Amino acid sequence: MGAIDREVDFRAARRRLEAKAKSAGEKLATLEAAVARVADGSHVAFGGCLYSRTPLALIWALLRRRPRGLTISRNLMCYEGEWCMVAGAVEKVVTSWMGIGLPWGLSRIVREYVESGRVPIEEWSHLALGLRYRAAAMGVPFVPALTMLGSDLMGVGGAKTVTCPYTGATLHAVPALFPDVALLHVQRADRFGNCQIDGYPHMDADIARAATTVLVTTEEIVDEDEIRRHPDRTVIPGFIVDALVPVPYGAYPHECYGRYDAEVAHFSEYVAAIEARGAAAVAEYLERFVYGPATHAEYLERFGAAALADADRRGHELTT
Amino acid sequence: MGARELADHQTVFTGVGAPMLATALAQRTHAPHLTMVVEGGIIGPHWKPGWLPISTNEMRAAYRAQALPAITDVFLLAQRGFLDVGFIGGAQIDPYGNLNTTVIGDYDRPRVRLPGSGGANDIISLCRQVIILTVHERRRFVAKVDFVTSPGHLGGGDARERSGLLFGAVSRVVTTLGVFDFEPESRRMRLAAVHPGVTVDDVRASTGFEFPVAEPLRTTAPPTEDELRLLRELDPARQFLG
Secondary structure (H helix, E strand, O other), rough: OOOOHHHHHHHHHHHHHHHOOOOOOOOOOOHHHHHHHOOOOEEEEEEEEEEEEOOHHHHHHHHOOOOOOEEEEOEEEEOOOHHHHHOOEEEEEOOOOOOHHHHHOOOOHHHHHHHOOOOOOEEEEEEHHHHHHHHHHHOOOOOEEEOOOOOOHHHHHOEEEEEOOOOOOEEEEEOOOOOOOOEEEEEEOOOOOEEEOOOOOHHHHHHHHHHEEEEEEEEEOOOOOHHHHOHHHEEHHHHOOOEEOOOOOOOOOEEEEOOOOOOOOHHHHHHHHHHHHHHHHHHHHHHHHHHHOOOOOHHOOOOOHHHHHHHHHHHHHHHH | OHHHHHHHHHOOEEOOOOOHHHHHHHHOOOOOOOOOOOOOEEEEEOOOOOOOOOOOOOOHHHOOOOOOOOOHHHHHHHOOOOOEEEEEEEEOOOOOOOOOOEEOOOOOOEEEOOOOOOOOHHHHHHEEEEEEEEOOOOEEEEOOOOOOOOOOOOOOOHHHHHHHOOOOEEEEEEEEEEEEOOOOOOOEEEEEEOOOOOOOHHHHOOOOOOOOOEEEEOOOOOHHHHHHHHHHOOOOOOOOOO
């Protein structure tokens, strides 16, 4: 059975969901306990987009377990995908785009790993990947769409067309993507896992519904009453969530809307090291930032309190 | 020049880089009622001069936005037909306006792995008209792209409609040398205008395929003092001005 067959198998995905507890109880866990739920060989979907609200603390904790054989998916994959490649954690990347951004040019790590055939990228358009999560969130094997038709992307990931039974039009039958695990980072949640997101929602609500297991970090845990006062702001209801970890700066040095800005100077340093030393620079980076610090708080200390405060200041300036 | 292709009261799906700057300029000159839509899930931002976003998915891109829908939903606005213009940056481009941002060489073992489609495929597939803004270089303007990431007119004629892409198409390619439109029948690129001081031979020398020249060939008007001043204000660090 090919990867896509498993990813679109809505019957099996439904059975997996029916078999698990959908509790209204407490979801609080440690980072270590949360990522212990990720089995080798799993399909892991990351929330956020590019360097915005990336669940970096969860990815940090996951990589420390030295996972193997993962498929990772994300709408726009940033350098966390490079970490997974160099750490030997991934077999395949599913995305619409991978890099950091225009000023940093092509990713040398992506070039090295993909051009040598070590890690393939399965490319979808941004909307098509979004609709893959949405079809899964809807519990159906595909949704019809008008995008990607005619392009060579149709031949890459196993996409098929369907003839509309009503109008006869040719439509892209965008296949569902049911990830085994979703990793998400949000601004606020109560201890039961009811999550609220500020600013742009990206694809997190769909990814949470599409996955079998949902692991979330939150900037802060708020009182149940605060969630109940603004239930309209809750985009992921608690019974969907399996583990919730309070991690302030859980997306840092990526941005978190309304809280802190991204550290683009840090991205430039990271890329400059890769330009100088290739994948070895990523391995050194992982030693320094991922495997080295014993706790996530220690990881943050490597950036320093002044940097965090400055990111806070910019983040507030941009959203008020 | 890209800014002038946009009209007031339009909705514009803006790609990263130079199209963002051009759209922000149009908003501040002749198109105050233009709504900018950005793929990160952002509607109607009004960017702060000197604070142009470097990605479509960051807080700068959302500055003073009117709405922040989910990414999938912002693209679905384009699929529904709400977006008049898609405005994206260039890559490898062929005479039919097909774009490649995926691979140079073979897909499975590429000579160069490029970053990928992102939203470009969706913007070019779903907006009513599409304007491509690009640097004019021979290595970019090729007779055939290695991979059609984002479909222009595909093989020409009615190939695009036959693939199922019923709405919209690439209408203009604005470059550092001039402006192309597309012949109505063949849907091949045609030189419609050159920038002041640029000759047709200059354009031919920087283009890897033959193209017809519109009769009469227009010459674009140079940027006004006002446009230049606004551009410098918007992008004082010259991130996108080059």
